[in-house]
Amino acid sequence: MSRDGLWCAACDDALPYLDMPHCPACALPTPSGELCGHCLKHPPLFTRTVAAFGYAFPLDKLVQAMKYGEQLALAHAFADRLARRIPRDSLPDCVIPMPLHPAKLRERGYNQSLLLAAPIARTLDLELLPHACMRVRDTAPQSSLPWKARKKNMRNAFGCEVDLSGKRVVLVDDVLTTGASLNALAEAVRLRGAAEIEAWVVARTLPHRH
Incomplete structure (x- = not known):
């Protein structure tokens, strides 16, 4: 068993770790780790994305079990895997x-992103701001919408109540697909003065060929 006791070493080896070269901004695969074409044309408001996995079987089923099935212990295992990917320098x-x-x-009864962020903040000795931002619109679930509708769905969805002037901020979420949610949240923290914004996610949705 793994030290988390949630899955065995063989299962861990089968998980889709994001080990291929990828765009530093959005974590989509690129031939040699350069910026992808989309980020060159339309840079996201977050400058770097760290992702532990590609969003593929069987990881996708584990994320869904955490998010909708109250398998909350998975959040700590995911946070551990993600924290290992964070550059300490x-x-x-x-x-x-x-x-x-x-x-x-x-x-739902819990925010899975907070369950991920809290142990990462403890591990890396970073300040956790669980109530700095709020979702001011009850938007439709992004997963229920076509990709092209997701940006519009998230417009003005977030607010931020704390002064982040000059701060380097990281946003934590479970899955990055189009980036619409994270970009909208990044806009809210940038308006409050954030100087640098990163995104840390458990998994990155990849093109079908991957």
């Missing part, structure tokens, strides 16, 4: 989890 000042709308939080 240039750590940010604070960690902000992707917020849920209060109605969604009441329905």
